Amino acid sequence: MASQQSALIPPRPTAAQRTPGTQPSRLRRRAADATVWYLRVIAVLNIVAVMSLPFRQEVYEHNNGRITLHLHRQHAHHSGQFFTPYLATAGLISAALAIFFVLVMRRRKRAAWVVNLALSAPLFVLYVLALTQHEYRAHAFNWLSAALTGLFVAALLISRREFHAVGDPSNPKLALAVGVGGLVVTGGLGTLLVHATNTIPGATLADELGYTLLRGVSVGPLADRVSTVHAPRWTDIIINILLAAAFCLVLYALFRSPRGRRLLGPEDEERLHALLDKHGARDSLGYFALRRDKAAIFSPTGKAAVTYRVVGGVSLASGDPIGDPEAWPGAIDAWLTEARQHAWTPAVMGASEEAGTIYARHGLDALELGDEAIVDIADFTLEGRAMRVVRQAHNRVRRAGYTVRIRRHEDIPADEMALLIDRADHWRDGATERGFSMALGRLGDPSDGRCVMLECRDADDVPRALLSFVPWGEHGLSLDLMRRDRACENGLMEFMVVELLLRAAELDIHRVSLNFAMFRSVFERGSRLGAGPVLRLWHATLTFFSRWWQIESLYRANAKYRPIWEPRYLLFARSSDIPRIGLASARAEGFLTLPGKN
Known part of the structure; x- marks a missing residue:
């Protein structure tokens, strides 16, 4: 599809357009692709070597009362006369490193190119020097290893200019701490296991x-040089897996996404507040740009900004750009340029139709995610048959003695706010704080004084639920937080929302944005008479998954207020990026958490 061609990825020239001067560029691309494929093959071979270890035939020879192990077809290898190509160590650590290099080399990271060259070039020189010795020169496998390593080095050198992307933010101190801790723990467990299963007496701790x-490095002949230790093959595999897992944790700690870490500096936050004061009424999600785990990039004029966070190599923006729409293209260009420099995949979650049109002019395609429910206060009423269920629920809860107090955050005393924050944390469903595109991620911060708090108390004046809304310009509110005591009366949230809608005039509020309903149109049309087989299948699939993720229930909960539905879109550069973007979005929103995630 022509529209899916990203502005970040220029189309390759056709055969008619190529000139002799373009051939080196083509050669560089092929050499770069060759390095990636080499690393893929090495990763597979390393994994296969570890997994096949239990099935290899073993032969034991007794020599002066000491057992020497020889693996089938590898006697010469054990004698130290064979060496293997770059990164081929028959170990899971090498496999993990090769896979990691595949990911970053595909993204054309300059740092990955430098590291690979720094590791492979000296190794190639060492192999060449070793081949001057007769004991190594006599084996054809050594020549093959040297040739493969040399070709890899040559491909790196040829493709040097292809690797131009700068590195991602990293945390070397955390990675060092995880590495030391992981080595101590896994090394200690592995040593205990070796001590318990060693069949040769007299081995020292060293x-x-x-x-x-x-x-940990290899299940091949590397460790067989320790003549005082002979452990079962299952011990070798467990040790290799343990140390490989520790190595993967080091890589994760080094490049993990900064959820919960402050990225938005005080100066950027002040500039965004100024833009929201002037243009905040345009987008109901605008205030969520102030999440401090997002970064901001401004247009050259400073009149607009895109806020985003990098998750798994995806530069994930949310909502519309902040500021003057005439300056949006400049902010979008700056964001896309940064994404190109770092080889990040650009994506936008929850953009409005207006912003989606601007993003599309910059090469991004759009996919409708769902609809945002917006209630116009002037049109809201509890009268009529269509509102009977909401009216009955509201009256039932009110008769049970529940009351709602509505205040701006800045009007709540510090001790009362501390109590509400404590109750909100206690009522939270699960240990993970969710939200990215449509949640602020904090409660009670002094900078959020214009936010609105709804506090619901029962007949005994005990807090039972709360709602928090962020400002949407001067005369609007956007839902941020919903928390309630699970043991309280059913319908409490509906009661609080209705109270806000009925009393909104007290705060000079004209419109209120409620929850986002993903795939709303599917639920609305999928069960209607005449719906096609594809739509019915899609409806049935979403209904099935709604048992766990409340997709349909969110739509039903919003629809009862008879809102105006405003579509929201996902913007992306290429269709092939959608699974990766979906995974990054799930991580950013808190639906998918990894070990050690903040």
């Missing part, structure tokens, strides 16, 4: 520790 560390 021998067992050395064997463990060598087995």
Whole structure:
């Protein structure tokens, strides 16, 4: 589809357009692709070597009462006369490193190119020097290893200019701490396991520790040089898996996404507040740009900004750009330029139709995610048959003695706010704080004084639920937080929302944005008479998954207020990026959390 061609990725020239001067560029691209494919093959071979270890035939020879192990077809290898190509160590650590290099080399990271060259070039030189010795020169496999390593180095050198993307933010201190801790824990467990399963008596602690560390690198002949240790093959595999897992944690700690970490500096936050004061009424999600785990990039004029966070190599923006719409293109250009420099995948969650049109002019395609429910206060009423269910629920809860107090955050005393924050944390469903595109991620911050708090108390004056809304310009509110005591009366949230809508004039509020209903149109049309088979299948699929993710219930909960539905869109550069963007979105919103995630 022509519209899916991203502005960030220029189309390759056709055969008629190529000139002799373009051939080096083509050669560089192929050389870069060759390095990636080499690393893929090496990763697979390393994994296969580890997984096939239990099935290899073993032969034991007794020599002066000491057992020497020889693997089938590898006797010469054990004698130290064979060496293997770059990163081929028959170990899961090397496989994990190769997979990591595949991911970053595909994104053309300059740092990955430098590291690979720094590792492979000296190794190639060492192989060339080793081949001057007769004992190594006599084996054809050594020549093959040197040739493959040399070709890899040559491909790196040829493709040097293809790797131009700058590195991602990292946390070397955390990675070092995780690495030291992981090595101590996994190395200690592995050494204990080796000590318990070693069949040769008299091994020292240093021998067992050395064997463990060598087995962490490779299940091949590397550790067989420790003649005082012979452990079962299942021990070798467990040790290799343990140390590989520790290595993966180090990589994750080094490049993990900064959920919960402050990215928005005080100066940027002040500039965004100024833009929202002038243009905040345009987008109901605008105030959520002030989440401090987002970064902001401004247009050259400073009159607009795009807020985003990088998750798994995806530069994930949310809502519309902040500020003057005439300056939006400048902010979008700056954001896309940064994404290109870092080889990040650009994506936007929850953009309005107006912003989606501007993004589309910059090469992004749009996919409708769902609809935002907006209630116009002037049109809201509890009268009529259509509102009977809401009216009855409201009257039932009010008769039970529940009351609602509505205040701006700045009007709530500090001790009362501390109590509400404590209750909100206690009522939270699960340990993970969710939200990114449509949640502020904090409660009671002094900078959020214009937010509105609804506090619901029962007949005994005990707090039972709360709602928090962020400002939407001067005369609007956007839902941020919903928390309630699970043991309280059913319909409490509906009661609070209706109270806000009926009393909105007290705060000079003209419109209120409620929850976002994903795939609303599918639920609305999928069960109607005449719906096609594709739509019915899609409706049935979403209904099934709604058992766990409340997709349909959110739509039903919003529809009862008879709102205006405003569509929201996902913007992306290429269709092939959608699964990756979906995963990044799930992580950003808190629906998918990884170990150690803040």
